Amino acid sequence: MDYKALVESYKDDLMEDLFGLLEIESVKGEPSKDAPVGTGPRRALDYMLELGRRDGFSTLDVENIAGHIEAGQGEKIFGILGHVDVVPPGKGWNTDPFTPEIRNGEIVARGVQDDKGPTIAAYYAIKILQDQGTPFKYRTRLIIGTDEESDWQCTEAYFKAEEMPDAGFAPDAAFPIIHGEKGISTFNFVQKQTSLDEDEPRIELKALISGERYNMVPEDAEAKLKVQQNMSEVIQSYEDFLRETEAEGSYEVDNGFLKLSIQGRSAHGSTPESGVNAGLILIQFLARLELDNNARAFAEFAVDRLVGRTDGSQLDMDHSHPEMGETSVNVGMINYTEVDGGIFGINLRYPEGVDFDTRMDALKNDVSEKGFTIEDLDYQPPHYVDKEDPLVQILTDAYRNHVDDQTEPFTIGGGTYARTLEKGVAFGAMFKDTADTMHQKNERMKVEELLKATEIYLEALHRICIKGEMDEDQLL
Known part of the structure; x- marks a missing residue:
């Protein structure tokens, strides 16, 4: 089978279907019975299922929050798990984030890397195989989620209603193979202890806000201060701080209040070191001031x-x-008001070897002495598939047949749907030299890389689901 030629013959249709999906603003919104995570994610799910029906696949909608597109028959299921929800676009785009454009050979749109482009690539790999008319050895199921960027309500609902695939991959990270993922925990540090000021404080922190999601490095932060005296000194101190830290920021005086702003750089929450956390920069400055007791x-x-x-x-x-x-x-979110106190929203990623429960209990006791509690705690343990497993070996080989790269399978701090499967790995769609623009402004994906990923998925699914290179007893 000439995988490259086949994909090239479907290029125009693939691009048209992808652009239609990218135009849907599928950011999590207000829940309703018909749209449990908002109308945008629901529209994106409906769009994908309609593609499946159009192309003659069996489809299923699970509670308007997840679904699948399925080819083939049989007892065993090979799953491909993608998602069509996206993080908020943020500020500073050079284009409309939901009007996809091709610039210098790259598709620019929110979600093109994470995860709409790879999901469409996987869908077309299945579609091309079905169009060839060769029977599938296993049921091959593209599972579509709509809440991957937040709480994974989609996979929870889906796997309550449907069978767990025996093996599979998530096209939501990087090539060649990600065979292990760190444990992921989200929680809030919530300020509980309040202390009244004996005298009127020189500076009152009225509000501080930064960040929208646990799994994003905040790119901006704003604080509102009531300065009782020597406003000019505080402003001068802020300007000195900006020069000292080389941070990008501004200020304004509005109706007697001093408003401070910091601009950082967003990044995925699994790699906070690659971003610039605007909220933490601003709070470093605030800590230098003579604030009221609670704010201090x-x-x-x-x-x-x-x-x-x-x-x-x-x-x-x-x-x-x-x-x-x-x-x-x-630290994905910081929110403080003089009335309610403050909250830090934390996204923690941890490798194998951490006794999470013991360490978390110790942390709870420790922060309680500082007037904080840990609330809204959620976690998923680390996930690991052996590098010698046939699934890892076949997918790695399929990748190397299309790319001159001998990189070994590796592990990541990010979390993908692969961890929902006992035998699941992440497989693409970023390449070795791909710029990672997930969760950032001007998110983009090269057209040639989108097509190359489709070729790789086509070969992998052909070998596993058509030729049966993984025996039934190797699926689980």
Whole structure:
């Protein structure tokens, strides 16, 4: 089978279908019975299922939050798990994030890398195989989620209603193969202890806000201060701070309030070190001021426990694994008001070898002494498939048949749908030299890389689901 020629013959249709999906603003929104995670994700799910019906596949909608497109018959299921929800676009785009454009050979749109482009590539691999008329050895199922960027309500609902695939992959990361993923936990540090000021404080922090998602490095932050005296000194101190830290920021005085802004650089929450956390920069400045008691305690907690390192050492959550690497901590959200106190939204990624429950219990006791509690705790344990497993071997070989790259399978801090399967890996669609623009402004994907990924998925699915290179007893 000439995989490259086949994909090229479908290029125009593939691009048209992808652009239609990219035009849907599938950011999580207000829930309803017909749209559990908002109308945008629901529209994107409907769009994909309609593609499946158009092309003659069996389709299923599960509670308007997930679904699948299926080819073939049989007892065993090989799953491909993609998602069509996206993170908020943020600011600073050079184009409309939901009007896809091709610029310099790259598709520019929110979700083109994460995960609409790879999901369409996987869909077309299945479609091309079905169009060839050769029977599938296993049921081949593209499972579509709509809440991957938030709470995974989609996979929870789907797997309550449907069978778990015996093996599969998620096209939601990088080639060649990601065979292990760190554990992921989200939680809030919530300020509980309040302390009244004996005298009127020189500076009151009225509000501080930064970030929208646990799994994104905040790219901007704003604070509102009531300065009782010497406003000019505070402004001068802020300007000195910006020069000292080389941070990008601004200020304005509005109706007697001083408003401070910081601009950072967004990044995926699994790699906080590659971003610039605007909220943590701003709170470092606030910690230098003569703030009211509650605000000072909030800022000092951040400086002591969250500022400066992303390896979890300040929380006693640090650990290093020879394959999975180190713990990472992202402060994805900061929200403070003088009435309610403050919250830090934390995204923690940890490798094999961390006794999570024991360490979390110790952390709860520790922060309680600082006037904080840990609330809304959720976690998923680390996920691992052996590199010698036939699934990993076949997918790696399929990749190398199309790319001159001998990179070994590896592990990541990110979390993909692959971890929902006992035998699941992440497989593409970023290549070795691809610029990772997931969760960033001007998200983009090269057209040639989209087509190359489709070729790789086509070969992999042909070998596993048509030729049966994985025996039934190897699927699980």
